[in-house]
Amino acid sequence: MAVFTEVSFDEAAALVSRLHIGELTALDGITSGIENTNYFADTTEGRYVLTLFERLSFEQLPFYLHLMKHLAQRGIPVPDPQADETGRLLHTLKAKPAALVNRLRGRHHLAPDTAHCASVGAMLARMHLAGLDFTMHQPNLRGLAWWAETVPVIAPFMAAEQRGLVESELAFQQHAAASAQYAGLPRGPIHADLFRDNVMFEGDELTGFFDFYFAGVDTLLFDIAVCLNDWCIDLESGRLVEERAAAFVAAYDAVRPLTGGELRLMPAMLRAAALRFWISRLWDFHLPREASMLQPHDPGHFERVLRGRVETPWHFTPQRAGTP
Secondary structure (H helix, E strand, O other), rough: OOOOOOHHHHHHHHHHHHHHOOOEEEEEEEOOOOOOOEEEEEEOOOEEEEEEOOOOOOOHHHHHHHHHHHHHHHOOOOOOEEOOOOOOOOOOEOOOOEEEEOOOOOOOOOOOHHHHHHHHHHHHHHHHHHHOOOOOOOOOOOOOHHHHHHHHHHHHHHOHHHHHHHHHHHHHHHHHHHOOOOOOOOOEEEOOOOOOEEEEEEEEEEEEEEOOOOOOEEEHHHHHHHHHHHHEEEEOOOOOOHHHHHHHHHHHHHHHOOOOEEEEEHHHHHHHHHHHHHHHHHHHHOOOOOOOOOOOOOHHHHHEEEEEEHHHHOOOOOOOOOOO
16 A cells, blocks of 8 residues: 555565565555555565555554454465464564565456456355454454544534534434444454455456455444445445445345344445545545555545435345245
8 A cells, every 4th residue: 555664675575584485576565545555575486465554553463464364264365464483473574563465366346347246245245254253353443433533533624514414424323333223233353445446356256355454343234335335336426336236235145144134224334334434534635644655535435425325225135035
C-alpha cells in the first residue's frame, strides 16, 4: 500500500535472509492503499509481499498473521506468513512490526460479472467455516465503537446535510446492535475489507483473498455486506446490481446456509457496511497522514452507497430444496 516508511534493498534482504526463503532479487514499493507500507519482494525461491505496519501494534498483529496461517493450513487461498527459525510470524524492520507473505498469483477483476461474484461468495463462506475453530480473539477494530468515536472527530469537516445523515445512521446502527436479533447473529473471524482489489483471479479461477489487516471477530453477515457494497454495485451511482447480489449470496448460502436472523437483518447490515467505509474515508480524507505515495479514496462514493441502501433496502430469498 502507500509507502510511509522507506526500506532499502539491504534492509529487506537482511530480513529475507533470516526467513530462509532465498536471496532477495527485487524490491518495489506498492502505491495503492492508505494503511500500511507494502513492497513486492522477489527472491531466488519465490515472490512475496513485505508489509510494515503503520497503525497496528505488535500486540494486535499476531491475530491477523495467525488467522492467515490458520486459513492457509485449511486450504483457503490466502497469503501464508513466513516464519523465522523460531517459528515467529511477526518480525521487526525499521523499528516497526513487519511480516512477509507469499504473493498470490493472478490479477484483480475490477469489473466483475455474476460468475466472479458467485465465486467470491462461495469462497467467503468456506473461509467463514474454516475460521470457526480459530482460537484467538480480537474484535473488529473498525466496528461500531470506532464509528461512535470517529464521527465527532470528522463532523466539523462535513456539511450540515452530511452530518445529519452520518449521525442519524450511527444512531440507527446503535439501536440495531442492541436488538435481540443482532445478538443472535453467527459470529467468527471476518475479513472486513474484501473489496475487488483484495481478491485475485487467474482466468476464471479465484486464486486468493488477501489484505487481512482489518480482520476481527464480528458478525459473519457484516463481511457479506461489505462485499455486496463493493462487488455488487454500480460504481458510478452506488446502486446495488441485484443480479450480482443474488448470485453472490446464493453461492454463499449454498456453502453456509444463512439463518433467519441474517436474512432479516441484511438490509440493516448493508447500511452498516456503507457507514463504516464512509466514516473511514472521511477520516482519511480530512485527517491524512504523510506518505511518499498516498492516494486517499473519495468519501462521496460511500455516501452515495449509504443513501442507496437506506432508500432501497434489499432482501435475499434463498431458493433451497424443499422450499417453494
